[in-house]
Amino acid sequence: MSSETRSPLDVFEAVCSDFYAAAREAAAHGRKIAGFLCSYAPQELAHAAGYMPVRVLGRPGGTPRADELIQPFACSFARSSFDSALADELDFLDLVVFSHTCDTMQNVADLWRRKKPEHNALIVSLPTHTQGTAARAYFRAELQRVRERIEALAGAIDDETLRSSIGLYQRHRNAMNRLYAVRREHPDHLNGRQVLSAVVSSLLMPKEEHLPLLETLVAHVETTPAGDDTGETPVPRVFVAGSVCQNMGFIAAIEEAGCAVVDDDLCMGSRQFCMEYADAADPLDALAEMYLSRRPCPAFHAPGFDPGRHLVEKARTARADGVVFLLTKFCDPWFFDYPHVNQALEDAGIPTLLVEVEQHLPVPEQFRTRIQAFFEMLAAR
Amino acid sequence: MSEKRVRIRSAEKMKEMMTLYYMTAKMAEQEKSPKIAWITSGGPVEILHAAGVIPIYPENHAAMCGTVRMADRLCGVAEDRGYSRDLCSYARSDIGSILSGESPIGGSPKPDFLVCCNNICGTVTKWYQALQRMFNVPLIFIDAPYQYEADRPEALAYMKAQLEEMIQTVGEITGKPIKPDTLTETLLRSEEAVQLWRDIQDLLRHRPAPMNSFDTFIHLAPIVTLRGTPECIDYYKELKAEMEERVRDGVAAVPGEQFRLGWDNLAIWYKVKFLADKFAEHHAALVVSTYTENFCYQAPDRREDDLLWTMAANYLGGYINHGLDYRERELTEMAENFHLDGFVMHSNRSCRAYSFGQYELAQSLERKRGIPTLMIEADQSDTRAWSDEQVATRIDAFMESLAARRVAV
Numbered sequence: 001m002s003s004e005t006r007s008p009l010d011v012f013e014a015v016c017s018d019f020y021a022a023a024r025e026a027a028a029h030g031r032k033i034a035g036f037l038c039s040y041a042p043q044e045l046a047h048a049a050g051y052m053p054v055r056v057l058g059r060p061g062g063t064p065r066a067d068e069l070i071q072p073f074a075c076s077f078a079r080s081s082f083d084s085a086l087a088d089e090l091d092f093l094d095l096v097v098f099s100h101t102c103d104t105m106q107n108v109a110d111l112w113r114r115k116k117p118e119h120n121a122l123i124v125s126l127p128t129h130t131q132g133t134a135a136r137a138y139f140r141a142e143l144q145r146v147r148e149r150i151e152a153l154a155g156a157i158d159d160e161t162l163r164s165s166i167g168l169y170q171r172h173r174n175a176m177n178r179l180y181a182v183r184r185e186h187p188d189h190l191n192g193r194q195v196l197s198a199v200v201s202s203l204l205m206p207k208e209e210h211l212p213l214l215e216t217l218v219a220h221v222e223t224t225p226a227g228d229d230t231g232e233t234p235v236p237r238v239f240v241a242g243s244v245c246q247n248m249g250f251i252a253a254i255e256e257a258g259c260a261v262v263d264d265d266l267c268m269g270s271r272q273f274c275m276e277y278a279d280a281a282d283p284l285d286a287l288a289e290m291y292l293s294r295r296p297c298p299a300f301h302a303p304g305f306d307p308g309r310h311l312v313e314k315a316r317t318a319r320a321d322g323v324v325f326l327l328t329k330f331c332d333p334w335f336f337d338y339p340h341v342n343q344a345l346e347d348a349g350i351p352t353l354l355v356e357v358e359q360h361l362p363v364p365e366q367f368r369t370r371i372q373a374f375f376e377m378l379a380a381r
Numbered sequence: 382m383s384e385k386r387v388r389i390r391s392a393e394k395m396k397e398m399m400t401l402y403y404m405t406a407k408m409a410e411q412e413k414s415p416k417i418a419w420i421t422s423g424g425p426v427e428i429l430h431a432a433g434v435i436p437i438y439p440e441n442h443a444a445m446c447g448t449v450r451m452a453d454r455l456c457g458v459a460e461d462r463g464y465s466r467d468l469c470s471y472a473r474s475d476i477g478s479i480l481s482g483e484s485p486i487g488g489s490p491k492p493d494f495l496v497c498c499n500n501i502c503g504t505v506t507k508w509y510q511a512l513q514r515m516f517n518v519p520l521i522f523i524d525a526p527y528q529y530e531a532d533r534p535e536a537l538a539y540m541k542a543q544l545e546e547m548i549q550t551v552g553e554i555t556g557k558p559i560k561p562d563t564l565t566e567t568l569l570r571s572e573e574a575v576q577l578w579r580d581i582q583d584l585l586r587h588r589p590a591p592m593n594s595f596d597t598f599i600h601l602a603p604i605v606t607l608r609g610t611p612e613c614i615d616y617y618k619e620l621k622a623e624m625e626e627r628v629r630d631g632v633a634a635v636p637g638e639q640f641r642l643g644w645d646n647l648a649i650w651y652k653v654k655f656l657a658d659k660f661a662e663h664h665a666a667l668v669v670s671t672y673t674e675n676f677c678y679q680a681p682d683r684r685e686d687d688l689l690w691t692m693a694a695n696y697l698g699g700y701i702n703h704g705l706d707y708r709e710r711e712l713t714e715m716a717e718n719f720h721l722d723g724f725v726m727h728s729n730r731s732c733r734a735y736s737f738g739q740y741e742l743a744q745s746l747e748r749k750r751g752i753p754t755l756m757i758e759a760d761q762s763d764t765r766a767w768s769d770e771q772v773a774t775r776i777d778a779f780m781e782s783l784a785a786r787r788v789a790v
Contacts, residue, residue, distance in 0.1 A: 073730050101503075132546075332503065333503070
């Protein structure tokens with residue numbers, strides 16, 4: 001790879017090696033920081049109010065403080081992110097934005113609000129129903145309330161600034177989708193770990209700084225000539241689906257086993273960018289439309305959306321030879337969908353592997369063994 | 382124990398009434414009329430009763446599976462189909478029952494449509510999506526936003542709009558539009574039943590309490606299933622009269638009542654008797670529970686001239702669709718009104734929505750009010766993690782600490 005593309009990826013990997021360094025540095029320079037815990041948080045509103053939005057992630061290590069407050073049957077993402085707040089590791093936050101999704105985060109948001117009042121927890125009450133005029137009107141009113149709450153903390157947001165934040169975020173999503181498209185075509189030019197580092201770093205850096213780096217990377221990979229791969233054994237193409245997965249180790253392990261990760265349906269992956277621009281005179285109308293018509297997270301109810309059919313189509317478009325489910329243990333929304341989605345893939349002749357993931361633990365040896373066996377099965381087909 | 386616990390006479394009538402209800406539903410399944418809808422326990426059932434649709438509660442069926450200890454096996458069936466063991470045991474056992482045909486009552490009559498209201502948890506959203514795929518019937522989804530602070534007017538307007546839509550849709554499904562007068566009558570009957578259930582629970586404020594929460598868990602069935610019907614009112618009138626008689630005669634649910642406790646979360650269905658006996662051994666009566674209170678929730682925002690608005694406010698949900706500040710206030714009021722010595726919290730592996738926050742609530746109640754809590758880690762119907770000895774030891778220790786507190790005071 002040439003020197004000009006190495007630089008964006010180097011930046012991305014460096015950002016991922018110390019999640020909150022960029023936020024802490026921005027905070028030290030007087031920038032207000034808004035943490036968010038879900039791809040449904042309307043970051044554009046915080047951005048337009050002058051905050052630097054930054055994704056709150058889990059991290060390696062134990063969760064003793066969270067364990068005092070939530071039972072062991074809460075998912076590792078909830079425990080780990082909450083533990084980092086309780087351990088004062090997130091004290092650079094001026095605001096933390098939750099979005100209503102699953103039961104676990106619903107209650108953890110409330111605990112967070114009580115235990116860390118200095119974070120000014122703001123819980124966006126999204127409708128669970130993503131369709132219909134009633135849900136749309138409700139969400140529009142909720143966005144107005146969210147806007148007012150943020151304005152009370154950070155001053156008025158004018159529509160022009162908000163439109164420009166919406167534009168910036170959408171340009172970034174479009175660039176990310178181009179990165180995914182080129183990776184599907186040339187996984188040999190861009191591996192899964194590199195794509196994940198582009199995703200995760202984009203959640204941790206100011207968007208205006210990440211976007212030009214991302215565009216440089218995309219332009220470079222798009223123009224890299226296809227390699228001369230005659231004679232090489234084709235590498236099994238794997239699609240990865242599941243809940244939050246910021247631990248690069250899992251993606252790396254899949255690739256170390258000999259597979260190429262060609263696409264994903266991960267909370268820390270394509271679900272961050274599956275939104276299309278909506279044109280509306282009122283920016284809040286636009287946001288309501290964009291967030292409700294995006295591909296739903298499994299915690300939502302979108303009549304007519306069949307998660308099985310959807311994943312089969314995604315896997316086929318990516319010409320995937322197999323699908324690996326990386327499901328965070330105790331993630332109810334995903335585990336309820338899993339039997340149906342898995343059956344749909346089986347019916348379509350696409351082999352699958354289910355792995356339960358604990359976000360805060362290192363990649364278990366057993367995972368490596370199972371993914372190796374999965375690789376061998378795919379390679380033999 | 383010197384005195385034996387006295388049986389509740391009305392229980393027989395409830396059994397008859399619930400059996401008749403199931404028989405009617407079974408007949409309807411065979412005759413293909415009237416229509417049958419499966420509905421969540423917090424769902425707006427009055428609309429179904431007003432439309433002449435028979436409501437069936439998978440949650441009730443699952444609780445029965447738990448009570449007769451069939452749940453483990455049925456959960457296993459669902460697990461073999463790929464449903465994780467970490468999912469709600471009601472959902473697993475009910476799905477397992479559909480898949481295997483095994484059931485304590487010969488199976489629930491099949492639905493013509495489904496009604497899911499997420500005011501009790503997000504699990505039902507996913508559970509009913511799975512049911513819709515299994516039965517391929519219409520699903521009416523009522524989205525009740527979780528309330529962290531005072532109920533928001535925009536959430537109420539959203540609820541009301543959805544209820545209006547449901548009234549329309551149910552009319553379309555049955556082919557007969559619901560008459561506004563019929564719905565009004567049903568809603569008024571429902572309010573009357575809810576008020577009776579409220580009164581009965583309030584009778585437990587009396588010392589000694591005439592009824593135990595372990596009894597109220599059982600007597601919950603009609604208010605969940607039949608609220609809005611005349612039979613439901615008749616039943617609770619009878620039960621109320623029996624409890625008033627007990628109060629008058631000084632009949633105690635737990636003879637020699639010395640301690641009064643509150644219960645939080647769903648019942649542990651396969652251990653109701655064990656727990657009732659164990660606490661009675663310590664002369665402790667369970668006199669109030671957030672679980673049964675949830676079914677006589679009456680929202681603060683009532684509009685006499687707009688019954689649908691009041692209905693929307695009620696169905697926005699009670700204890701479990703509200704945040705921790707609300708829950709703490711409720712628990713504190715219960716402790717005062719029912720003269721509680723402490724709480725028993727069932728930390729329920731099946732119910733994240735109900736359980737996460739209990740540790741914080743218990744700590745707050747102790748710190749701010751000096752109210753102690755016994756935390757029991759269990760599951761509502763999956764017995765596989767339960768141990769009689771461990772729980773008995775913890776109950777003994779807790780009751781000893783309550784006795785010691787009393788001596789200290």
